[in-house]
Amino acid sequence: MEQDIQYETLAEDALLLRFGDRIELALNAQVQAATAHLHNHLPELECVPAYASLLLRFDPSIWAGADGQHPHQQLQAAVSTCLRDTDQANAVPREMVIPVCYGGEYGPDLDDVAASCGLDADAVIARHTTGDYRVAMLGFAPGFAYLLGLDPKLSVPRRTDPRQRVPAGSVAIGGSQTGIYPEILPGGWQLIGRTPLHLFDVDANNPSLLAAGDRVRFRAVDAETFRQLLDEAAAR
């Protein structure tokens, strides 16, 4: 896979690996495979995966070559060698199931989304829960996962009047993407439901429930189950 990578020097301590310039499942899978491989073989690097690129942060004083080579050249050579034998096929993603209570007070924009898609609310829920999603990257806020795999039929524009406070756990659609707000945040995506799960907890061993590369499915739950799960999450 390594011959397709473009290397860009972003800063004294940062090298970007570009796999492409589109939002595409196959490109993102390459990013995730490279991230996993580099994490195992060059653990001193900080890897920041995105849709079609991977940022590496490193200590330039460690990677400076004795022969006057740039640290970036040394690092690029090491990364290129390391990725030459990446086997993409062996990466089995973690599967995460996210319970969601759709519509009503938890998904105030569900009816608007349905109208905009020319579907009824149940059909939107059915399509959203049928989807097989991948976490392409985390960003915007701690624990905010950008998911690939939204049914194109459910693609709706962002709100013209963004909310100042989107409730934590809100499941939303913005353009061709879907995601979950991990905490109270400003946001312009359309809110179709809410999950009782905590997406981000700084005190947990793994602070983020979701990680780049995860496979995600949504499961519809009723309001009573939502509250039950919310109580369980709070008790933990």
Add this chain to the structure above:
Amino acid sequence: MSVTILKPGMLSSLQDGGRPGHAALGVGRAGAMDGPAWQLANALVGNQQAEAAIECTLVGPSLRFEHAAVIALTGAPIAAHVDNIPIPMWTTCHVPGGSVLQLGGMAHGCRTYLAVRGGFDVTPVLGSRSSDLHARIGHEHGRALRTGDILPMGATAPLPALRGGGDVRPLHWSLDPQPWFAFETRPLALLRGSHWSQLDESSRQYLWGGHFILSKDSNRTAGRLDGHALRLQAPLELISEAALPGTLQLPPSGQPIALLAEAPVTGGYPRIGQVAAVDLPRLAQLRPGDTVCFHESTLDEALARLSARQQRLNQLLETIAQRLAQV
């Protein structure tokens, strides 16, 4: 061992070296905006570790030391009094228990660091005591300090160079603030960004020769630069990818944005430049209304200057440690 905040100042927060290693979770580094000033403040109180200090912005806080403490102030020049006695910056100072430190306004610059011996010993979050004000991570959910806050100080052995208790006593020597604080404005070194070549001709010229003004909308996340709007030859539709402190982004308004310590970890605007790491502390010391200009730097120059600065800083840190160990 604690400190009570009597007045918070304009924007005071706990900062250390930040929390690297969590960008893949959407968590940025945060940390002191002027790294060398923060390191020197810690060194002056004899802290061996990268302890948290208070980063003050434009107007400093007032605080009471509930027990005797050893303190140091570095960064932007600020009026500082302990129980109405003026104290110098860039040195080590003993303050008695119950004394009140009043920090005033800054004559130049934007950020002053107050370190205490033992550090401010709040619980680290994801390995750091830095307050990420934007992402709300850190002590008290990463908020700025408020009146009534009580900050614990770590326990330490007395400092040999400052033996004995008693009154407000600074050491008889201090550091030359230069080159660690720049009193005059000089252009900041800027590396070409990935999309620099897609600026139109006049925008490219303006970037190297023109003057921008740091907007009052600037904060620890980003510095917004007002001035001649910069234009691309053609609009670029980019997908989000990792973002970094020091990156000069160009949003559709044409007013560049310099990302700073609390930059979001991803972004989708064109990157027209990257402020050389060695000049990020100088960018951090600019205040709203100050002029910002850039000169072009190569990666080689930027790396060489960064390495030279690091060597000089390491030597100074060592010298300070030696002198503090002398009775």
